[in-house]
Amino acid sequence: MSAKEEPGVPKQEGEKKEGGVADEQINLRVQASDQTEVFFKIKKVTALKKLMDAYCQRQSINPNSIRFLYDGQRLQQERTPKDYNMENNDIIDVVIEQVGGC
Amino acid sequence: MSDDPIILSFKDASLYKSDLSILKNRYQWLNDAIISFYFEYLSDTLLKDYLEKITLMSASTVFMLNYVNGDDVAELNSMIGALDLPSKEIIFIPINNNEDPDQIAGGSHWSLLVYEKVNQSFYYYDSISGDSNYAYGCVIARKLYKLLTGQQYTSSKISKRNTPQQRNGFDCGMYLLSITENLSQQLIENYKQNNQQPLKITSDIESSMYKTITPDYISIKRNQIYEIVEKLINK
Numbered sequence: 001m002s003a004k005e006e007p008g009v010p011k012q013e014g015e016k017k018e019g020g021v022a023d024e025q026i027n028l029r030v031q032a033s034d035q036t037e038v039f040f041k042i043k044k045v046t047a048l049k050k051l052m053d054a055y056c057q058r059q060s061i062n063p064n065s066i067r068f069l070y071d072g073q074r075l076q077q078e079r080t081p082k083d084y085n086m087e088n089n090d091i092i093d094v095v096i097e098q099v100g101g102c
Numbered sequence: 103m104s105d106d107p108i109i110l111s112f113k114d115a116s117l118y119k120s121d122l123s124i125l126k127n128r129y130q131w132l133n134d135a136i137i138s139f140y141f142e143y144l145s146d147t148l149l150k151d152y153l154e155k156i157t158l159m160s161a162s163t164v165f166m167l168n169y170v171n172g173d174d175v176a177e178l179n180s181m182i183g184a185l186d187l188p189s190k191e192i193i194f195i196p197i198n199n200n201e202d203p204d205q206i207a208g209g210s211h212w213s214l215l216v217y218e219k220v221n222q223s224f225y226y227y228d229s230i231s232g233d234s235n236y237a238y239g240c241v242i243a244r245k246l247y248k249l250l251t252g253q254q255y256t257s258s259k260i261s262k263r264n265t266p267q268q269r270n271g272f273d274c275g276m277y278l279l280s281i282t283e284n285l286s287q288q289l290i291e292n293y294k295q296n297n298q299q300p301l302k303i304t305s306d307i308e309s310s311m312y313k314t315i316t317p318d319y320i321s322i323k324r325n326q327i328y329e330i331v332e333k334l335i336n337k
Contacts, residue, residue, distance in 0.1 A: 098207070
């Protein structure tokens with residue numbers, strides 16, 4: 001009982017928990033229109049930009065010509081899997097740029 | 103890569119420097135990034151208090167629907183279930199004629215498909231009359247119909263509507279955006295003034311679209327959107 005009230009003890013527990021969340025990794029599948037998938041393992045708190053850049057580099061695509069979609073919405077590169085409540089093995093869809101005028 | 107940075111992130115839309123230069127050049131064809139940006143902007147301003155009733159789908163999300171097998175509701179739900187489309191009264195759906203999902207910057211024409219819940223019907227608006235994009239609109243209508251209504255699609259569920267026409271070979275994207283804005287504006291007006299519920303695209307709404315959407319209006323609108331982007335960048 002008295003040990004719990006010691007200031008040092010809860011702090012230590014808190015640090016451990018924080019470390020656990022930061023290190024937690026997630027597998028994500030990036031799926032193109034032809035159903036080919038590329039797998040990525042990233043930390044839940046890492047900005048998705050890392051995954052997007054890696055995908056573009058691997059597929060030799062210019063980042064400005066593709067869009068990454070999750071749950072029907074475009075992903076923001078500064079946000080993280082945690083922000084989108086992504087779960088292990090979730091699929092991110094890739095769609096390329098479209099244009100039209102006439 | 104670094105010479106084309108993202109210059110604006112607004113809600114779920116991102117604009118690269120190259121997207122802004124498209125908007126600046128009067129004659130360039132709009133891409134899905136600009137369409138999606140303006141849809142996000144309208145959702146955040148004009149439609150802000152009406153998002154439970156009216157939704158604007160992003161062009162890339164619509165394009166992704168082409169990957170779905172037929173009208174499989176479970177598959178559609180896994181892709182776009184979060185958008186909660188069946189609860190919306192009006193859905194605006196940008197249509198592009200790009201057939202090849204691997205061709206970057208594919209496609210040549212934008213038009214607009216609108217779903218109206220009260221009549222369980224799709225309306226098709228095209229700034230170039232003729233059949234250029236109509237088949238693509240029908241494909242998307244067919245895919246979404248069961249998800250939206252629980253019923254089987256038939257070709258009587260979609261109809262071509264009279265639409266203000268572009269007089270050049272580059273403004274269809276601007277017509278798509280302007281028609282969407284104009285119809286939304288009028289739907290909201292009707293709702294506010296006459297408490298018209300549920301939302302419905304009446305023939306009055308369609309005919310007064312012609313009063314506003316003229317070639318001059320379209321070129322002014324393009325500049326306005328450019329100015330909106332600049333303002334948001336400098337914010």
